[in-house]
Amino acid sequence: xxxxxxxxxxxxxxxxxxxxxxxxxxxxxxxxxxxxxxxxxxxxxxxxxxxxxxxxxxxxxxxxxxxxxxxxxxxxxxxxxxxxxxxxxxxxxxxxxxxxxxxxxxxxxxxxxxxxxxxxxxxxxxxxxxxxxxxxxxxxxxxxxxxxxxxxxxxxxxxxxxxxxxxxxxxxxxxxxxxxxxxxxxxxxxxxxxxxxxxxxxxxxxxxxxxxxxxxxxxxxxxxxxxxxxxxxxxxxxxxxxxxxxxxxxxxxxxxxxxxxxxxxxxxxxxxxxxxxxxxxxxxx
Amino acid sequence: xxxxxxxxxxxxxxxxxxxxxxxxxxxxxxxxxxxxxxxxxxxxxxxxxxxxxxxxxxxxxxxxxxxxxxxxxxxxxxxxxxxxxxxxxxxxxxxxxxxxxxxxxxxxxxx
Numbered sequence: 001x002x003x004x005x006x007x008x009x010x011x012x013x014x015x016x017x018x019x020x021x022x023x024x025x026x027x028x029x030x031x032x033x034x035x036x037x038x039x040x041x042x043x044x045x046x047x048x049x050x051x052x053x054x055x056x057x058x059x060x061x062x063x064x065x066x067x068x069x070x071x072x073x074x075x076x077x078x079x080x081x082x083x084x085x086x087x088x089x090x091x092x093x094x095x096x097x098x099x100x101x102x103x104x105x106x107x108x109x110x111x112x113x114x115x116x117x118x119x120x121x122x123x124x125x126x127x128x129x130x131x132x133x134x135x136x137x138x139x140x141x142x143x144x145x146x147x148x149x150x151x152x153x154x155x156x157x158x159x160x161x162x163x164x165x166x167x168x169x170x171x172x173x174x175x176x177x178x179x180x181x182x183x184x185x186x187x188x189x190x191x192x193x194x195x196x197x198x199x200x201x202x203x204x205x206x207x208x209x210x211x212x213x214x215x216x217x218x219x220x221x222x223x224x225x226x227x228x229x230x231x232x233x234x235x236x237x238x239x240x241x242x243x244x245x246x247x248x249x250x251x252x253x254x255x256x257x258x259x260x261x262x263x264x265x266x267x268x269x270x271x272x273x274x275x276x277x278x279x280x281x282x283x284x285x
Numbered sequence: 286x287x288x289x290x291x292x293x294x295x296x297x298x299x300x301x302x303x304x305x306x307x308x309x310x311x312x313x314x315x316x317x318x319x320x321x322x323x324x325x326x327x328x329x330x331x332x333x334x335x336x337x338x339x340x341x342x343x344x345x346x347x348x349x350x351x352x353x354x355x356x357x358x359x360x361x362x363x364x365x366x367x368x369x370x371x372x373x374x375x376x377x378x379x380x381x382x383x384x385x386x387x388x389x390x391x392x393x394x395x396x
Contacts, residue, residue, distance in 0.1 A: 001351075001359075009358055050361045051335060053354075054315035058331075068318070070330025079336030083343055 006045040013052055017059065024065040025055055027145050028073045032081065034142020037094065037135060040087040047080055074146040091135070098131040104204040105227065108234040109263075111188060111197060121182025130173050137169065193242045201235040204228075223281065226273035233266040295329060299337060300346075301376035302326070304365055307347055308373055311364035314338070338363055346372050 001009065010029075017025060029048055036044045051069075058068035070076065110123065144162075188196055208224045208231075215223065237259060240246055306312065306320050317338075318331040341347045346369035351359040365373065 013358070046361065047335065047339070049358075050314055053357065053360060054313070054318070054331075056357075057315045058318075069332035072330070073332060076330075076332035076336060079333075080339055083336055083339040 003042045003045050006042075006049050010045070010049050010052060013049075013056065016056055017052075017065075021055060021059055021065040024069070024073070025052060028069075028077060031074065031142050031145045032077045034138050034145075035077070036081050036084065037139050038086050038088065038091050039081060039084045041090050043084050044081075047084075094135060095131055098134050099127055102127040102130055104200065104207060105231065107200050108197060108204070108231055108238060111193065111234070111238045115189065117185040117187045119180075119182055119184065120186045121184030122176050122180045124184075125180065125182070126173050126176040129176060133169055133173070190242055194239050197235050197238045197242075201231065204231050222277050226270050226277055229273060230266060230270040234263070237262060295326075299329070299333070300341060301373065301380065303334070303337065303341065304346065304369055304373035304376060307363055308365045308370060311352075311362045313360045313362050317363075341369070345369075 014022060014025065028051070032044060032048060055065045055068060058065065106123075106127070111118070205228065208228050212222075212224050241259065302321070302324075303317065306317060312320065314331075314334060317334055321327070321329055321331070321334075338347065338349075342349055342363070345366055347363045348366050349361050349363050352362045354360045
C-alpha cells in the first residue's frame with residue numbers, strides 16, 4: 001500500500017475502536033506522527049497501521065488497548081521511532097508544501113489595494129518563519145501529548161500556557177510582516193498585478209479542487225469552501241482595483257473605505273462559514 | 286498462574302524468545318502476543334514487541350511481508366531469516382549453558 005492508502009485505511013479502521021481505545025490509539029498516533037516528522041513516512045504509517053489492526057483484534061477479544069499495549073505507550077513509540085530511518089526529503093517535501101500553501105493563501109489577501117509596492121522579501125521571510133514554525137510546532141505539540149497526561153497541572157493552567165506560548169511564537173511573524181523592510185520590493189499594480197492575481201487564483205483553485213476530490217470519500221470536501229470563497233473574494237477585489245476603468249472610483253477615500261468594508265465583511269463571512277462547515281462536519285461524523 | 290518476570294531480565298531474553306516463536310511459524314504482532322501468553326509470558330507488555338521486531342528486521346534476523354487476512358486488510362507477518370536461525374541457535378546454546386550453571390548454583394545452595 002502507498003502511504004496515502006495506509007493513512008486512508010487507518011482513518012477507516014479507527015472508526016471500529018471503542019471510545020477508550022480510540023483515545024489511547026489517537027494519542028499514540030499523533031505522538032508518533034509528530035515526532036516522526038523527519039522519518040520515513042511509509043515505514044511510520046506501516047507500523048501505525050499494523051498496531052491499529054492488533055489493537056482492534058485485542059478489542060474483539062475483550063482486551064483494552066492499554067491492557068494489550070502496556071502502560072507506557074510513549075516508551076514504545078520512542079523505541080519504534082529510534083529504529084525508523086530518517087528521510088530528510090520528507091521534511092523538505094513538508095516544508096515546500098507548507099510554504100506553497102502560505103504563498104497560495106496569503107498572497108491574494110495581501111494584494112487587494114494597489115498603489116503600495118509589496119515587500120516581497122518580508123513576505124517570503126514571514127512565510128519561511130511560519131512554515132518552519134508550523135513544522136516545529138507540530139513536533140512540540142506532539143511532545144505535550146504524554147507530558148500533559150502525566151503533569152498534575154490544572155487544565156486552565158495548561159490552556160493558559162499553550163496560549164502564551166502560541167502568542168510568543170506567532171509574534172515574530174507579525175513583526176516581520178509589519179516592521180521588517182527589505183529592498184526586495186515589487187510593484188504589482190496594473191496588468192502585472194492582474195496577471196499575478198489570476199495566476200495565483202488558478203493555482204490555488206486547482207489545488208483546492210484536487211484536495212476536495214481527495215476528501216470527497218470522507219465527506220470532508222466542504223472544508224475547503226470557506227477558504228476558496230475568501231481567496232476568490234480577495235482575487236476579485238484585487239483585479240477590480242487594478243482595472244483602469246474603476247481605478248479612480250475604487251482608490252478614492254470613499255472607495256478605499258468601501259473596499260475595506262468588503263474585505264472585513266468577507267473575513268466575517270469566512271469565519272462564520274468556517275464555523276458552520278466545521279459544525280456540519282462534526283454532525284456528519 | 287501468572288508469573289511476573291522482571292522487565293530487565295526479560296529484556297535480554299525476549300529477542301531469543303521471538304526468534305524461537307517465529308522459527309516455528311511466521312506470525313504477526315497480535316499472533317505473537319498470543320503465543321507469548323500461551324507459553325506463560327502474559328505479563329510482557331505486548332507493545333514492546335513492535336520496536337523489537339523492527340530492530341530485529343533492521344539487523345536482518347527477521348523479514349516481514351504483507352499477507353492477506355480473512356477479516357480485513359492484509360497483515361504484516363514476520364518470519365526468521367537464515368541469520369535469524371543462526372542467532373536463535375546461539376541463543377539456545379547460551380541458554381543451555383546458563384541453565385546448567387544455574388542448576389549447579391542452586392544445587393550448591395540447597396546442599
